[in-house]
Amino acid sequence: MKASPIGIFDSGYGGLTVFRSIADKLPDYNYIYLGDNARSPYGDHSFETIYKYTLECVEWLFAKGCHLVILACNTASAKALRTIQQKDLPSKYPDRRVLGVIRPTAEVINGYTSTKSVGVMGTRGTVNSQSYLLEINKFFPEIKVYQQSCPMWVPLIENNEHLQPGADFFISEYCDQLLNQSAAIDCVLLACTHYPLLMPKLRNVFPSHISVLTQGEIVANSLADYLKRHSEIEEKLAKQGERHFYTSGDPAVFDEHASIFFGEPLKSDKM
Structure with missing residues (x-):
């Protein structure tokens, strides 16, 4: 079998x-x-639309030879992952796997809170899905979860305005709304993969006793563990250290913004 990318x-x-x-x-x-990018942001779309878009992109990656796909998107993980795993994979792609970012985070969240009071900040779609509330309570029913949607944060970040003084109002507003829900919150999860770019300002807004979690390292550790436990998937994976980037939008626009998120220049191709 031909070696497969992730x-x-x-x-x-x-x-x-x-x-x-x-x-x-x-x-x-x-x-x-x-x-x-041509159809983003996903946050305010319906379950049905997000499922349709996500499945189309997953199937495109399957056609590129991927046997394992990570939904590195909280909205897609919240609104499409379960249906893809339970409906589409068994019937059409029994040898393929699709993983998300919500479960790995829920599995370890208990290690970051002593008060058992956790704040979750995400898009409207992620918050309205209640996915974090349900998943965290499945593993740790004693944890109280307080959620706050932050609809202005993604537009600010994608327009590279997030570190400008004009963004301060919207950053403080949503953080205050979350903390006003409970004085016991001692851990805040950034449940949107855009939000790590706000970390310099969030550190100044949140009191020092509150831990602010991003998902990258958590998901990476979870994936490493998954591959150790699933040799039938791991042995299919190619290991030449190659990285290819694709966008459904304009590659030139994607490349300009993507380096901010990835931390180095990159070059993409049209999907």
Whole structure:
């Protein structure tokens, strides 16, 4: 069987922050990253639309030879992953696997809170899906989860305005709304892969006793563990350290913004 790259999918740029951590943790594997920039952001779309878009992109990555695809997108993980895993893979792709970012985070969140009160900040789609609330409570029913949607953050980041003074109002507003829900919150999860770019300002907004978690390292560690436990998948993977980037949008525009998220210049091709 021909060796296979690992597929990494996001609705746009944010998944590159997760890819960066995965590539640092597991540099030897081949990767294909796909950003559906032409149809992003996904956050305010319906379940049905997000499922349709996500499945189309997953199938595109399958056609590129990927046997394992990571949905490095919280909205897609919340609204499409379960249906793809339970409906599409068994009937059409029984030898393929699709993983998300919500479960790996929920599995370890208990290690970051002593008050058992956790804040989750994400897009409207992720928050409204209740996916983090359900998944965390499945593993740790004693943890109380407080959620806050942040609809302005992704547009600010994608327009490279997130570190400008004009962004301060929207950053403080959503953080205050979250903390006003409970004084016991001692851990805040950034449940959108764009949000790590706000970390310099979030560190100044949140009190020092509150841990602010990003998902890249958590997902990378989870993937490494998954590959150790699933040799039937791992043995199919190519290991030349190659990385290819694709976008459904304009590659020139993608390349200009993507380096901010990935941490180095890159060159993409049209999907």
